[in-house]
Amino acid sequence: xxxxxxxxxxxxxxxxxxxxxxxxxxxxxxxxxxxxxxxxxxxxxxxxxxxxxxxxxxxxxxxxxxxxxxxx
Amino acid sequence: xxxxxxxxxxxxxxxxxxxxxxxxxxxxxxxxxxxxxxxxxxxxxxxxxxxxxxxxxxxxxxxxxxxxxxxxxxxxxxxxxxxxxxxxxxxxxxxxxxxxxxxxxxxxxxxxxxxxxxxxxxxxxxxxxxxxxxxxxxxxxxxxxxxxxxxxxxxxxxxxxxxxxxxxxxxxxxxxxxxxxxxxxxxxxxxxxxxxxxxxxxxxxxxxxxxxxxxxxxxxxxxxxxxxxxxxxxxxxxxxxxxxxxxxxxxxxxxxxxxxxxxxxxxxxxxxxxxxxxxxxxxxxxxxxxxxxxxxxxxxxxxxxxx
Numbered sequence: 321x322x323x324x325x326x327x328x329x330x331x332x333x334x335x336x337x338x339x340x341x342x343x344x345x346x347x348x349x350x351x352x353x354x355x356x357x358x359x360x361x362x363x364x365x366x367x368x369x370x371x372x373x374x375x376x377x378x379x380x381x382x383x384x385x386x387x388x389x390x391x392x
Numbered sequence: 393x394x395x396x397x398x399x400x401x402x403x404x405x406x407x408x409x410x411x412x413x414x415x416x417x418x419x420x421x422x423x424x425x426x427x428x429x430x431x432x433x434x435x436x437x438x439x440x441x442x443x444x445x446x447x448x449x450x451x452x453x454x455x456x457x458x459x460x461x462x463x464x465x466x467x468x469x470x471x472x473x474x475x476x477x478x479x480x481x482x483x484x485x486x487x488x489x490x491x492x493x494x495x496x497x498x499x500x501x502x503x504x505x506x507x508x509x510x511x512x513x514x515x516x517x518x519x520x521x522x523x524x525x526x527x528x529x530x531x532x533x534x535x536x537x538x539x540x541x542x543x544x545x546x547x548x549x550x551x552x553x554x555x556x557x558x559x560x561x562x563x564x565x566x567x568x569x570x571x572x573x574x575x576x577x578x579x580x581x582x583x584x585x586x587x588x589x590x591x592x593x594x595x596x597x598x599x600x601x602x603x604x605x606x607x608x609x610x611x612x613x614x615x616x617x618x619x620x621x622x623x624x625x626x627x628x629x630x631x632x633x634x635x636x637x638x639x640x641x642x643x644x645x646x647x648x649x650x651x652x653x654x655x656x657x658x659x660x661x662x663x664x665x666x667x668x669x670x671x672x673x674x675x676x677x678x679x680x681x682x683x684x685x686x687x688x689x690x691x692x693x694x695x696x697x698x699x
Contacts, residue, residue, distance in 0.1 A: 324690075328461070332591065351421045356449065356450055357449050357450070364409050366409075381472045383472060388437065
């Protein structure tokens with residue numbers, strides 16, 4: 321495994337150009353805009369129960385974090 | 393898999409599984425830098441966060457041009473609540489002057505730093521009624537409020553995050569000046585990159601020193617106090633973090649954690665392989681090619697004359 325530093329100054333256990341190191345390109349879309357309603361979605365949680373985001377958060381504020389993997 | 397992960401990493405909030413990246417696609421944040429041919433990685437999102445209010449509206453979102461830079465959870469909470477929620481145990485120093493208190497604090501995490509995660513220097517001004525300080529721009533000769541943060545090489549300091557100023561009209565001079573009054577929090581985000589805290593080698597130091605310089609001038613409607621420069625110094629510990637224990641993480645500065653990801657990685661590969669039988673050989677070939685190219689680059693750097 322070759323380690324190289326990218327233009328942000330970050331290292332990773334994969335060479336530059338590796339698809340796993342692909343970042344957000346200039347002007348790439350970042351999903352729902354501020355001021356709009358977050359789309360409806362339902363996904364299974366760690367126990368296999370379906371979570372309906374808007375229904376199950378009740379009237380609470382919430383944060384949704386997209387991350388790449390829990391494995392690596 | 394998420395169940396073991398959540399238990400081992402002691403994650404109290406729900407972890408959802410976006411199998412086959414349906415919601416990622418619905419949101420339009422599928423990582424397009426990963427081609428369909430890279431079947432082992434295809435399907436990952438551009439990582440980012442959305443903060444929604446009671447009615448489900450997006451009030452803030454945080455995306456970065458590299459997946460290695462992320463925001464502290466505290467910043468997401470601040471965005472949800474609409475104000476800096478400085479923890480009582482955040483390291484801080486306060487200087488008081490006539491009618492004005494200036495506090496500098498380290499905000500985010502346990503006030504410790506780790507690669508790519510943004511923490512914030514918060515500079516909180518608390519001014520007596522009638523006093524104000526200046527934002528920018530102000531005419532020549534007046535002192536706008538400035539904060540400079542410096543640390544060792546590899547500590548990246550970003551542009552300040554400033555709340556909106558209010559206009560102060562000085563009829564006699566025909567001027568309108570941007571000011572803050574009462575209590576105001578100015579913030580400067582910072583994070584270490586690979587030069588200071590790399591995931592590919594042990595940490596060089598347990599802590600770093602962060603110097604904060606604040607310059608301002610407080611005035612009321614009639615007169616100004618002398619310009620002030622306050623300096624603060626913080627010793628900030630570097631985090632050692634648990635990462636999934638996995639062959640490829642050997643040599644990381646971070647500590648291999650309690651969570652053994654190898655069986656899950658194999659299952660992930662097996663599932664991807666069923667969907668794209670040619671994916672694995674392609675993945676391996678791409679890796680070999682990229683590693684070859686990287687070695688060539690490294691060799692060229694060692695012997696520049698051979699180029």
